[in-house]
Amino acid sequence: MTSSNTAMDNQDAKQSKENNTNYMARTTKRWVEPGIRLSPKHSNNGDAVHEPVFDVEDFISPGQLYSTESGCLFHAGRILIVLVGLPATSKTLLSVAITRYTRWLGVRTESFHLSKYTKTNTNIPSFLSDEFSTVEGAEFKKEIINKVTNDMIKFFDNGKGQIAIYDALNIRKSERADIKKTFENNNVKVLFVESIVTDPNLMTKNIELAIQSEDYKNWGKHEAIKDYTRRITDNESLYERMSPIEGVSYIKYLNFGERIIMNNTNYGYLVNKIVFFLMNLSNKQGCIYLSRCGRSDSDKYTDDEVLNEEGLKFSEILTKTVIARVKEKGLERKKKAMEFNKNSKDTSVTADPSVNNDDNLNSDSLVVWTAERKRTYDTAKFFKEHGFDVRKRSQLKQLHPGVVADMTMDEIKEKYPNEVEEYERDPYHYRFSRAESYHDLAVRMEPLLLELEHMHNDILIIAHESTLRVLYGYFMACTSLEVPTLDFTRHQLVEISFNPFNNVVTRIPIDI
Missing domain, CATH: 3.40.50.1240 (Phosphoglycerate mutase-like)
Structure with a gap:
């Protein structure tokens, strides 16, 4: 992009703002000042998908096609994706994968994992392992859910968030109805994604991954498998499968993409793009x-x-x-x-x-x-x-590389000094002539x-x-x-x- 083009874009954006459009083009520069760079966020060789969405106000994602003042892309408004399903049904994997892909596209996306909230709470009672089955457990669960809900609303209202992903069981109709009511009252569209696993091999792999978490850090393998299998069985009796009767928009995701069923998913291009992504997603075993x-x-x-x-x-x-x-x-x-x-050997999984x-x-x-x-x-x-x-x-x-093909940096600076200055401002987005x-x-x-x-x-x-x-x-x-x-x-x-x-x-x- 040249300086003249940037000036024209800013002028168009200013006019758009004066016309009070809902999805205004960017009116500020799209790069940070020369010399300002974000340090790599990767720790312990892990990726940065769980880091805060943006550290710089004018940040543009690697695969982002355009930007807006509202922070929302594809004219899709704000969307809450609510995951539904029993333990060991790949919900967290889905949440992280959608987050990574939509962030790459430039959508401000954040994952909210209920399990992470319980782990970071220092006052977790001893009855937590019983799936909140006691009165005290139900109160604690309500407290945690309220905290997650408030954080998601803050993300939409204060963080210019466009997609929040709520990763929890959400297996009861009443819970799903409460979520829908709360967020639609805050002008947020709600889409449920129900992950169902009937393939015993896939279920086994999911359980194997689950017992490697911090929850079972000091457990023996046999005891961990037995406990996690019990959690699945206990929740299965409470599970109310999604159906059109609920009057909500949902996607049923069976055996990690083996089959996909959609109901009333009329939220436009962005949701359709996510559905297409889910159709291509696989439970990868290799590297x-x-x-x-x-x-x-x-x-x-x-x-x-x-x-x-x-x-x-x-x-x-x-x-x-x-x-x-x-x-x-x-x-x-x-x-x-x-x-x-x-x-x-003493459980139902092999x-x-x-x-x-x-x-x-x-x-x-x-x-x-x-x-x-x-x-x-x-x-x-x-x-x-x-x-x-x-x-x-x-x-x-x-x-x-265009016209600078096979040239050294010194040669480029000598022949194209103005272009080098533009390139150094934004080496990701700038292109030399015919490059x-x-x-x-x-x-x-x-x-x-x-x-x-x-x-x-x-x-x-x-x-x-x-x-x-x-x-x-x-x-x-x-x-x-x-x-x-x-x-x-x-x-x-x-x-x-x-x-x-x-x-x-x-x-x-x-x-x-």
Whole structure:
């Protein structure tokens, strides 16, 4: 974007404001001042999906197409998504996944987990483990729900929030009716998402993940499984399934996307986009691996050469490193499944037998995606020799540098001093002449991001650093200020693994 275009946009926005439109264009600058950068929020290698939505008033998300003064996009107003379902039905996973995706699109989204409120309350009574079954427990539950409700209302009213996601059981009709009444009175649309799991293998995996939480930190595996299974059984007797009789808008989400049923979901484009996202979402078991390509004699953008000797050596070592790591992770999953099976012998759940074959790496265990350039595709040559599926993906094409292709920064500053000044203000959104910006790249890659959400097994992506930055930025919930600064070297393989609460990154050395 040029300075003149920015001035025109601001003038249009000013006129729009004078006309009292509901969804006004931005009237302030979209970047922070030069030198002001948000520090990475990731702690303990986890992503930032649970961090506050924005630290800077004028922040724009990586995949955001436009901005408004109201903070609401897609002319959708304010929406509360209420999750419904028994324990171990992937509600938290759904909440976090929707939060990550909608934030990437620029929607101000926050997840509110009821369990997090109970854990942070220092006055939790001893009867909490009995699912609030006593009179005192019911009062405590009411107190906690009121606190969550008030925080969500504050998020909408004071934080310019557009989507709040309420993660709790919400299995009674009366509770759902109270939520609908409270928020519709505050001019917030309410959409219920009922997650139902009937697949025993999926239920088993969910229970296995649940007992790894802090709730069962000092429990034995057998006792934890038994207790969690009891919680499911106790709540099942109270569960009132959603139906059109309730007169609410809802989505029934069966077996994590195996089947989706919608009722009265007439909230427009944003809700339809979320539904489409849920249709592509999968309960991922594998990891995503990110790697640079090997070297050629020329790394220039205008050249497309085959790998040199160093590049071929890197390709060979990368192949060995990835295969060894995938096998290691498979053995870990097998061990956990066998241990779970051993400790669940007195319960109604058993481990998924298919996990026992994870250590036998076959051609279906790993998929390799590469960009279309020769040196990128050739980096995967040894994976092909091992029988793995290697696919060229056009969406992985690196950021187009335009007129500054293959120029050093000193050369660019000398030839395009004004453009460099604009670029340094906003390296994510600015594009040189005939070039792409990182924002252009992120928008171009959205179909690929949805396809990655749909993948079940391990996948290795070999691409240029600019492309890897966008992929990493999405899965680790980075800001648009962070993405251009992310560093990927040929000395490390980046592994992104998934769990219900957040994604975790591990950097694996590549011995070259």
